[in-house]
Amino acid sequence: MSDPATLSRDARIAARLNRRYAAERRFKALGFVAVLFSALVLAFLLVTMTANALGGFQRAELRFPIDFASGAMTVDPAQLEGANAMQVLEGAGLKDVVAFAASQSLGDAGAAELPDGAWREVGEALIDDPSRLGGTFQAALPASDDLAAALRKDGQPQLRGLADQLAAQGKLVTAFDWGFLSRGDATGPQDVGIWGALKGSMLTMLVTLLLAFPIGVLAAVYLEEYAPKNRWTDIIEVSINNLAAVPSIIFGLLGLAVFLAIFPNYRSAPLIGGMTLALMTMPVIVISGRNAIKAVPPSIRDAALAVGASRVQTVFHHVLPLALPGILTGTIIGMARALGETAPLLMIGMRAFVASPPDGFTSPATVLPVQIFLWSDEIDRGFVERTSAAIIVLLLFLLVMNGLAIYLRNRFEKRW
């Protein structure tokens, strides 16, 4: 006969223990599901984007041979050295030679689908390597937008027969379009490139980093290490925290009202874009920088001061290097947000058609997210794939930028 009281107590404990274990398992499972969900969403995004973008990195090309050896065009290769080589080729009738070769190989209907400016690509190839003038050159030129659409079984039905016929002969193929990475914006999906927007993004980010990083770090150092604790610093602290939460479009209005009022001529320039985004990024760097500096143990400062280091030496030799990984994390978050930002840039005129890639910080430019936004609104359906390709380029840029920051962070990371 066992004691009923003990038994029931044992059973109660066992039941409670089971409940606690069950709760533990439930919590673990929920956490796992959460991770799984985010991984699935990410995978879905990447897979659909990449699948779409594969077409965006390609273009429909017409391939046909051009016989320069037969002497339809007489150009002295030495003339192709100078700056006006293209004019020399134009004067020698390269355009007609290309058009003639196209109609010989593709037929008149096919040659009609060669865009007007396509001969320039042949010209560039000749300038690259003048020896091509002595032989037969295999030209691979972009097809017109209409023919490219017909090849995708899209657009005008009357061209589809021609597209199928040329494709069957191997004269119309979709090929990887290296030019996409080196051209600027254009009107037709066959001619567009991402380089203009990519370069614009790089210049803008450089300005943002050069302004926001030093100002943000110095502000963080001053507030943590030097500022007296009084009402004023409290107000500043609250203001900076609020600034980090301000919607980005407000910074665009600020850029419009302040920067563009001072430099009215730099509308759409990466300089103004970078300055506007720097305003947005700086509070994030200040906040993360302050937290990182606060996390450096006081013993490090005390030790440095004890061996006779000055305040500046303490900060720059000991505190900042130890705080740098944390500061860099904040910088990554801030810069990544700035890279993907469109709203403030719309206000300062970066939502524009800029065909030539920017020459410098002050020439008109657009940036990747704005370019994606502009292309997604295009009428021509060839732009759908180009838009996905631009998104992939943006993601890769983000990856490279973050990778660099993570590399730097790991290099500076110290443990104690």
Next chain:
Amino acid sequence: MTNKLLTFATVISASALLAACGGAQNSSRDQIRAVGSSTVYPFAKAVADSLAKSNTAIKSPIIESTGTGAGMKLFCSGVGVAFPDIENASRRMKKSEYEDCAKNGVDKIAEIQIGLDGVAFAEAKGGLGIKLTPEDVYKALAANPYGKPNTAKTWKDVNAALPAEPILVYGPPSTSGTRDALKELILTVGCNANAETKALKDSDKDKYEKICTEVRSDGAYVDAGENDNLIVQKLEANPKAIGIFGFSYLEENADKLMGLTMGGIEPTYATISDFSYPGARPLYIYVKVAHLDAIKGLREYVAEWAKSWSKDGLLAKQGMVVAPDAVLANSGRIASEFTLLDPAELK
């Protein structure tokens, strides 16, 4: 103390120097700048592209798509390299806008009509195929048709001849030029069908405007943003919905969408160019005449427009509706002589 003052002085002089650099740069610009309508934007792009390709000495113009209203504001803010040279407009300049321009010294403007666009009503292939009139659209979409709150839930409530399907229309937001055209060309026309409301125009203009152009906000009219591709997608997903957008989108998506007749007339090139389709509207560019000699390539750019707007030209290929010959002849004359806009003509 002196140290701090010194730092302060350095900062001030540095920013002054920076501003001076900006000032020095202000004296020249080698790229044309155009702002304005998102409807004209693709056409302006095509012309800019074609100019840059045919004339390598000229840098490709910068075209900003700001919407007609915001573009007018920028265009009218002054003369000088800091201000745009051309305004793309999907409606005519308003008198108030011209006055704003003139106040800022922009009184020499050339107005060039480049072509036409239509506000098309469309649905997915295999949709309801309903036949609309401006009156039906007004009754279905106005917030207070003829002064009474809108209670219409289905098309049948609007007009007994239409099917008993719920009203669901995707259209442009209130900032869009297409929305202005919808108001002026369709809603106001439908509104004027009632003599009593029409009489309000003279007695109480504000009330008339409100009754005639305010669109309902109870979910029957869905504001789809400036992205017309989005409307196309929504229509494909829901064949019973109707979309409102520029004619060029209908043209490009002809295999997915079909245009709805308006007053018995289908939206086509022919009906829009002779204005028999009620939703036709002219497109303009406004050129700052004072900039013609100061900005390199501006004359050539305008000439490129004139080259592109004919029947077999570049713009027709892009989906623009070609204007009637008399209009084109007049526009061509303005594009070469830069006749000034007479403010008395504006409303």
